[in-house]
Amino acid sequence: MQISARNTLQGQVTSLKLGDVEAEVTLQVEGGAEITATITRASAERLGLAEGQVAHAVIKASDVMIAVDD
Amino acid sequence: MQISARNTLQGQVTSLKLGDVEAEVTLQVEGGAEITATITRASAERLGLAEGQVAHAVIKASDVMIAVDD
Amino acid sequence: MQISARNTLQGQVTSLKLGDVEAEVTLQVEGGAEITATITRASAERLGLAEGQVAHAVIKASDVMIAVDD
Amino acid sequence: MQISARNTLQGQVTSLKLGDVEAEVTLQVEGGAEITATITRASAERLGLAEGQVAHAVIKASDVMIAVDD
Amino acid sequence: MQISARNTLQGQVTSLKLGDVEAEVTLQVEGGAEITATITRASAERLGLAEGQVAHAVIKASDVMIAVDD
Amino acid sequence: MQISARNTLQGQVTSLKLGDVEAEVTLQVEGGAEITATITRASAERLGLAEGQVAHAVIKASDVMIAVDD
DSSP states (O other), X not given: OEEXXXXXXXXXXXXXXXOSSEEEEEEEEGXXXXXXXXXXXXXXXXXXXXXXXXXXXXXXXXGOEEEEOO | OEESOSEEEEEEEEEEEEOSSEEXXXXXXXXXXXXXXXXXXXHHHHTTOOTTOEEEEEEOGGGOEEEEOO | OEESOSEEEEXXXXXXXXXXXXXXXXXXXXXXXXXXXXXXXXXXXXXTOOTTOEEEEEXXXXXXXXXXXX | XXXXXXXXXXXXXXXXXXXXXXXXXXXXXXXXXXXXXXEEHHHHHHTTOXXXXXXXXXXXXXXXXXXXXX | OEESOSEEEEEEEEEEXXXXXXXXXXXXXXXXXXXXXXXXXXXXXXXXXXXXXXXXXXXXGGGOEEEXXX | OEESOSEEEEEEEEEEEXXXXXXXXXXXXXXXXXXXXEEEXXXXXXXXXXXXXXXXXXEOGGGOEEEEXX
């Protein structure tokens, strides 16, 4: 499947917090940066996410803001 | 200013496309990955964005999806 | 690829409008409803979108609102 | 009220999960597809959502991604 | 129609910029603050937006970030 | 830091609900309107949010919808 989202960053799950409805997932991506996502708990379970697993952060361009230092 | 968005990735502007209402900005971030944002043209001009400039991609955790290979 | 987004609706491209930065794509999905997306023009071109093509609308659960009639 | 969001799909609540802050709501929409939303628990209670209730999924065009099979 | 989005701010259209695919709309809301939205051009036309018109900014809670000064 | 998000509304925290993964924060902004955000609990703690604190609601233009009365 190819998706229109412009940003896909490969990484590894470094932390996974399962809540009642939501789950918080952190990946360490290439270059060492960390990316945190909140997805539904059901999705975290469907994808079988676990620490150490290879996964991708997928982000639509319209959801990315740009900041510059003053 | 500290912001609740969990993801801030530092990089350099590698491409900037100004449209009538929107602008498309690509940064190369640490580790070499590219992140593309669509922001309003007015914001691109307000921030004085230009190729080569240091900038940050800022992304709310709820806007990040996770994907795994089949 | 499996993605955490909870909503994937299969359909057919019924209209495609390419702007300078953005593109507007409408699919007719199962049951006859129409779904409209705005994605970047570059993504519309990368995916080779054209009228009549089979495609999927992919939507994160946190981007769906619920409304009820008064 | 008319809203700029381009996508409104009528359906029926088939499942409702109330969490501490968030709630997960699934509708079956025309054509049989399911759409899942995460909204705040307070909104789920304000709208008086319950299984079997007629409701609409409302989605902004900029929150819809397009995917195509490889 | 009642919608799950938690934030509805009434105001008046103070500026409207129609692009090829997108439109940028600014409202002055109660208290004098300005809120800018990008919606599709088709929606701006469907709603018949024009300067001086009473309109509401509608924002989902999950799309609001919080910032604090250092 | 300057950010591309077009909307920043100053206000005061009037309520804060900490969930397992998410937190719901309400600000009263200039003019008396209330704005509610859902952010991650970790961000609410990182920002040290508490009732009465001065804070800003930050919203990307592409996340704002426009509605008009019928």
